[in-house]
Amino acid sequence: xxxxxxxxxxxxxxxxxxxxxxxxxxxxxxxxxxxxxxxxxxxxxxxxxxxxxxxxxxxxxxxxxxxxxxxxxxxxxxxxxxxxxxxxxxxxxxxxxxxxxxxxxxxxxxxxxxxx
Amino acid sequence: xxxxxxxxxxxxxxxxxxxxxxxxxxxxxxxxxxxxxxxxxxxxxxxxxxxxxxxxxxxxxxxxxxxxxxxxxxxxxxxxxxxxxxxxxxxxxxxxxxxxxxxxxxxxxxxxxxxxx
Numbered sequence: 001x002x003x004x005x006x007x008x009x010x011x012x013x014x015x016x017x018x019x020x021x022x023x024x025x026x027x028x029x030x031x032x033x034x035x036x037x038x039x040x041x042x043x044x045x046x047x048x049x050x051x052x053x054x055x056x057x058x059x060x061x062x063x064x065x066x067x068x069x070x071x072x073x074x075x076x077x078x079x080x081x082x083x084x085x086x087x088x089x090x091x092x093x094x095x096x097x098x099x100x101x102x103x104x105x106x107x108x109x110x111x112x113x114x115x116x
Numbered sequence: 117x118x119x120x121x122x123x124x125x126x127x128x129x130x131x132x133x134x135x136x137x138x139x140x141x142x143x144x145x146x147x148x149x150x151x152x153x154x155x156x157x158x159x160x161x162x163x164x165x166x167x168x169x170x171x172x173x174x175x176x177x178x179x180x181x182x183x184x185x186x187x188x189x190x191x192x193x194x195x196x197x198x199x200x201x202x203x204x205x206x207x208x209x210x211x212x213x214x215x216x217x218x219x220x221x222x223x224x225x226x227x228x229x230x231x232x233x
Contacts, residue, residue: 013204032224043120043207043224087158103172106158 004088009111012082018075020087025069031091033064034104035073037084044087045073047073079115085109118142120225128231130162134196137228141189141210141220147171148185149222150193151207165191198232205229 005023012018024033034049048055048062050071055062061074075082087109121140129135141148146167151159162181164172167188176183180199193203195233209222 002148041226043227044222045224046221049221094150103161103164108156108158 003105004090004107005088006107006110007115008108011113011115012075012078014080014114014116015077018078018082018112018114020073020075020086020088020112021070022073023070024088024090027068027090029068033062033071034089034091035060035062036089037082038087038109039081039084047086078112080114080116083112083114085111097101110114120208120210120223122206122225122228123226126229126231128233129198131200131232132197135198135230136192136194137206137208137230139191139193139208139225141191141208142223145210145212145223146188148191149190149207149209149211150183151209153205153207154226155204161220162193171199173227196231198230200232203230214231 003026007021010020014086032049032051035047036044037047038044047059048057050062050064052064052068054064060072061076064071073086087106089104091104100115117169120142123138127135139148148165149152150162152162153159160175163170163183168185178202180197181195182195183191193206205227207224207227209224211222
């Protein structure tokens with residue numbers, strides 16, 4: 001199974017960009033990288049996902065290296081409400097390609113603290 | 117759009133007792149997931165339903181855990197009998213997945229915090 005490695009914790013000043021790295025050196029060519037976050041006492045929230053190209057939405061940008069072995073989630077202007085645990089996830093490839101039974105493998109994530 | 121609803125939000129029981137959690141997914145979402153999240157860890161998938169059929173229950177401790185999704189909408193997760201190590205947050209999530217194409221944009225409920233004493 002592809003695994004991800006993330007820093008345990010990070011700090012960021014309010015209003016600055018938060019850059020959260022993720023290593024997924026064993027990812028295969030057809031696996032997506034997904035990012036979720038979990039604010040304290042809430043359920044996880046989907047942020048963004050990508051395969052090869054950089055992606056941007058209203059919440060964040062995802063930068064994937066050309067060799068796809070790592071990626072960075074960028075929150076361009078972090079606010080206090082962005083304080084959360086951020087999970088970088090790749091899809092379980094141990095099951096057959098067809099069907100919906102390829103679950104996400106969640107690691108420990110990065111605890112991001114946005115400071116005033 | 118209403119989100120995923122779960123109840124109760126908190127539950128405290130003694131070991132060997134039974135407990136049930138309820139989940140109502142987002143309307144129209146065909147796929148429903150139950151996760152267990154132990155403090156300090158990421159969520160672990162317990163069971164995944166596609167409509168009212170089980171897609172994946174490989175990590176469900178079937179000797180004590182059971183789940184059902186009658187009529188492909190609401191779902192219940194039951195633990196009987198509970199052990200101390202079952203203390204965790206139980207999260208329910210749903211996603212569209214109606215066309216057979218995989219959608220990993222899952223929408224989560226607030227979770228039920230279970231404490232087994």
